[in-house]
Amino acid sequence: MNGDPVLSVSGLSVTYDVDPPVRAVRDVSLTVGQGEVLGLAGESGCGKSTLAYAVQRLLKPPAQITAGQVVLHGTPGAAGGDDVDLTTLSPAEMDRLRWDQVAMVFQGAMNSLNPVLTIGAQLADVFARHRPGMRRAERTETCGALLDMVGVGADRLRSYPHELSGGMRQRVMIAMALALRPRLLIMDEPTTALDVLVQREILQEISRLREELGFSVVFITHDLPLLLEISHRIAVMKGGQVVEVGTASQIYHDAQHEYTKRLLGSFPSLTGERGDFVRKGAAV
Amino acid sequence: MTTLELRGLTKRYRVRGSGHMLALDDVDLSIASGRTVALVGQSGSGKSTIAKIITQLERETAGQVLLDGRPVPRRGKGLRAYRQQVRMVFQDPFASLNPYHTVRHHIARPLLLDRVVPREEVDAEVARLLERVRLEPELATRRPHELSGGQRQRIAIARALASRPSLLVADEPVSMLDVSIRLGVLNLLADLQEADGLGVLYITHDLATARHFSDEIVVLHHGRVVERGPSDDVILTPSHEYTRALRDASPDPDRHFGGGRTPDTIGSPS
Numbered sequence: 001m002n003g004d005p006v007l008s009v010s011g012l013s014v015t016y017d018v019d020p021p022v023r024a025v026r027d028v029s030l031t032v033g034q035g036e037v038l039g040l041a042g043e044s045g046c047g048k049s050t051l052a053y054a055v056q057r058l059l060k061p062p063a064q065i066t067a068g069q070v071v072l073h074g075t076p077g078a079a080g081g082d083d084v085d086l087t088t089l090s091p092a093e094m095d096r097l098r099w100d101q102v103a104m105v106f107q108g109a110m111n112s113l114n115p116v117l118t119i120g121a122q123l124a125d126v127f128a129r130h131r132p133g134m135r136r137a138e139r140t141e142t143c144g145a146l147l148d149m150v151g152v153g154a155d156r157l158r159s160y161p162h163e164l165s166g167g168m169r170q171r172v173m174i175a176m177a178l179a180l181r182p183r184l185l186i187m188d189e190p191t192t193a194l195d196v197l198v199q200r201e202i203l204q205e206i207s208r209l210r211e212e213l214g215f216s217v218v219f220i221t222h223d224l225p226l227l228l229e230i231s232h233r234i235a236v237m238k239g240g241q242v243v244e245v246g247t248a249s250q251i252y253h254d255a256q257h258e259y260t261k262r263l264l265g266s267f268p269s270l271t272g273e274r275g276d277f278v279r280k281g282a283a284v
Numbered sequence: 285m286t287t288l289e290l291r292g293l294t295k296r297y298r299v300r301g302s303g304h305m306l307a308l309d310d311v312d313l314s315i316a317s318g319r320t321v322a323l324v325g326q327s328g329s330g331k332s333t334i335a336k337i338i339t340q341l342e343r344e345t346a347g348q349v350l351l352d353g354r355p356v357p358r359r360g361k362g363l364r365a366y367r368q369q370v371r372m373v374f375q376d377p378f379a380s381l382n383p384y385h386t387v388r389h390h391i392a393r394p395l396l397l398d399r400v401v402p403r404e405e406v407d408a409e410v411a412r413l414l415e416r417v418r419l420e421p422e423l424a425t426r427r428p429h430e431l432s433g434g435q436r437q438r439i440a441i442a443r444a445l446a447s448r449p450s451l452l453v454a455d456e457p458v459s460m461l462d463v464s465i466r467l468g469v470l471n472l473l474a475d476l477q478e479a480d481g482l483g484v485l486y487i488t489h490d491l492a493t494a495r496h497f498s499d500e501i502v503v504l505h506h507g508r509v510v511e512r513g514p515s516d517d518v519i520l521t522p523s524h525e526y527t528r529a530l531r532d533a534s535p536d537p538d539r540h541f542g543g544g545r546t547p548d549t550i551g552s553p554s
Contacts (some may be wrong), residue, residue, distance in 0.1 A: 043462040048384040064349060166327075195326035195489055200533035222463050225535035251542050266463045270531070272538035 005073050006184050007032040007055070007102075012068030014047070014054045014240075017061070024063070026240040032184060032216050033284075039231030039248070040220040041263065044219040048220045049107060051075065052186050055218075056104055057086055057094045072101060072184075099135040100130055103177040105170075111160040112173065119147070119172050120157030126179045146175040151205060170226045180210065181261035186218045203230060225267050228252050235271040237258045286352055286483065287336065287369065289314045293347035295507075307333045309507040310347070317450050320484040322494035322515065324530070325504035327525050331487045334504075335455045338485070339372045368398045371444040375456040377436035381428040387414075387439055388424040394446040413442040417472060431479040437446040438472065445476065451483040459490070467517060470497050491534050495519040503527045 007030075014025035032038045042048045053059050055070050070086040075097065086094065106112050114122055123143040127134050134142075144154030150171040152164070161169055170190065177185055179219045187206075191199040207230070210217060221227060227234050228248050235245045236259065244257040255261050295308040301459060308330045315321050323331050325527060336342040338349060340363065348475040349356045351370070357363045374380040381390055391410045395401055401409045411421035417438040428436055444452055454473065458466040474497060477484050488494050494501050494515065501518040503526065512526040522528045 043464060052423075075309045075502070160521065196491075196530060196533040197326055225537045227541045228537035229535050249541065252537055262464060264469055268467070268496045268497065269538045270534055270536040 004034050005031045006034055006036075007218075008069075008071045008073065009055065010069050010071070012051070012054060012070060013066045014050050014059065014063055015066045016063050024240050025054060027068070027222075028237075028240075028242050029068075030235055030242060030245070033232075035210070035214050035216055036232045036233065037210070037219060039227030039234040040218060040233055040237060041222065041224050041227050042221050042237035043263075046237045048237050049188055050240075051237070052104065052188050052218065055086070055186065056098060056102060057089070058098075058104075071177075072097070074183075075101060082196055087256060096130075099126065099177075100180045100181065101182055102184045102186065103180070103182040105173050105177050105187040105190045107190075108193065113169060115161050118158050118160055119145075119152075119164070123147070123157075123172075123176055123179065126176060128194045130180055134227065142179075146179055147172070149178070149209070150175040164200075166194055167202060167251075170194065171200055174202075174206065178213065178215070181213060182215060184216045184218070186220070188220045189222075190219070192221065192223070198225075224263050236263065285317055286369065286481065288315045288451050289350040289353075291335070291348045291350065292336070293334070293337060293340065293349070294345050295330075295337060296345045307339075307507050308344075311504075311507070311509055313502060313509070315451060315483040315485050317483045318477075318481045319500065320474075320486055320498040322488060322501045323504060324485045324488060324491060324494050324501060326489060326530070328363060329504040330507040331489075331504055332455055333507075335372065335453050335485070335487055338453055339367065339370060364398075367497075368394075368447045369449050370451045370453065371447065371449040373437070373440050373444050373452065373454040373457045376460050377433055377440050378398070378428075378460070380440055381436055384427050385427070387426050387428075387431075390439060390443050391424075391446055394443060398447040400447055409446075413446055416445065416476065417442045433461050434469060437461060437469055441469075441473065441476070445480070448480075450532065451481070453485045453487070454479070455487045456489070457486075458493070458517035459488070466493075473497075491519060491531060492536075503530070 009028060009030045012025055012028045013023065016022040016024055020207045028051060040048050050063065052183055054065055059065065065087055068087070071086050072086055074082045082232060089097065105253065120140065120143050124139050127139045127142065144157055147154050147156055148253065152171050152175065156164065191202050194202065206217065219231060228251065231248050233245060233247050234251045235242045236257065237243065238259045244255065244260045251260060255264055290311055290313040293308050293311040296304045296306055299305045311334065323334060323389065325331050331445050337344050351366060388410050391413055392406050395406050395409055410424055414421045414423060419438050423431070423435070431439070457473065458469050461469060470493060473484065476482065481552065486494065486498050498515050501515050502509055503518065503524065505526045511518060511522065511527045513551060518527060519531060522531055
């Protein structure tokens with residue numbers, strides 16, 4: 001981890017209280033440093049999205065946090081010092097912090113825009129909610145600037161989601177997440193539905209914005225090769241637990257856990273050696 | 285030896301309000317038994333349109349689809365016989381199986397329709413096909429919702445193989461599956477292909493698996509073939525700018541870290 005921590009998750013557990021109960025996140029501890037990109041890798045059902053929702057306190061019953069802390073460090077104006085345990089906040093207090101300090105780009109974000117409202121109206125909602133003192137003209141101007149920042153262009157404020165391509169809609173979602181200049185951005189499979197060229201554009205955009213604005217990123221995906229390229233550190237999740245954490249280079253060169261090795265082995269190399277598993281009828 | 289050939293294939297879709305959209309523009313392609321051809325390109329490049337025309341779910345606007353030199357019959361028995369030869373595996377195993385029917389029903393249907401085996405041998409053939417895709421024959425009584433994505437895709441493959449085709453069109457067959465089982469399904473396809481001498485058209489946007497699982501790669505861009513050649517050549521020394529852009533945009537930790545992961549650490553997923 002580089003720099004001071006922004007977020008420390010310790011001993012976090014989430015259970016879906018159904019019959020029988022599902023322990024989706026088990027005793028997870030992680031830290032995210034200032035300006036760091038932490039990759040969270042794992043397959044469907046490993047608990048990675050549940051973990052992200054828990055950090056944001058967005059879980060709905062039957063899911064509930066059963067143990068652990070989610071501490072946001074250096075929160076300005078928080079009662080009881082700079083470090084706030086998000087799990088202890090009241091819903092109203094959490095509402096103020098969410099999006100302002102920790103924002104999220106959801107999975108399938110391209111389809112999470114409201115189809116009957118313009119892009120501008122949806123961006124303005126963020127300010128109406130969190131910056132009620134802001135005047136209308138200022139709001140419009142800020143929304144335009146946000147669209148310029150992510151490369152969509154202020155002239156698209158009056159566009160509807162269906163008038164934009166998938167990549168553009170994803171950029172709008174990123175603009176929305178960055179509207180209040182959060183210190184941490186959680187991205188849940190933000191580029192999975194996009195093809196490689198658009199994915200690369202979006203990744204470069206995120207990287208540029210991160211350098212410009214200095215926020216930290218938790219990047220959730222099953223695409224380990226992608227994480228190896230863009231993350232400082234990577235946490236590998238399986239069955240609700242973090243089985244391995246290391247720098248991207250450690251995970252690539254010297255993975256310790258069997259599951260990490262298996263995950264690495266699931267991706268044939270694009271330009272490297274063929275390996276011995278292909279087109280020879282290897283065991284399945 | 286069977287060869288499927290596309291000659292000057294062109295497809296124009298009518299778009300309401302704005303005239304036409306050219307989805308395929310003069311595409312030539314040939315797939316022979318025992319060979320795997322990968323068709324790569326980004327969303328909207330026309331990959332799936334080619335699959336739909338090969339399986340005659342769509343009609344071409346111009347050009348020809350030839351099986352062993354003969355044009356594809358348009359209807360009736362001829363078309364059915366053609367479809368028995370050329371089968372398709374779809375992308376989404378959650379949508380391509382009927383939730384009301386058992387696994388047995390899905391696999392038995394082509395067996396009965398194409399009269400592959402006598403009626404009394406259908407159950408034995410279903411069991412044999414399930415074993416070929418490395419599933420327990422007991423799964424025959426289950427319904428799709430009781431199965432994992434990987435199991436479902438194996439069922440879809442068994443169904444495609446039931447009529448003993450000579451060519452298989454696999455449209456993104458593993459992109460909906462969990463990463464740790466993708467190679468298993470691709471290896472299975474490769475094994476079956478080798479055993480039956482199948483010709484396979486592997487449609488994908490994943491250049492890495494395209495390289496390793498096919499003999500030849502065809503790159504499609506805006507409905508046109510911009511590059512084709514032996515897999516390693518196309519990926520390692522691409523000659524077209526678009527192929528290079530695709531390759532450079534694909535995640536490649538080996539290039540990123542300058543190699544260092546030895547091939548023997550890339551084990552086969554068990």
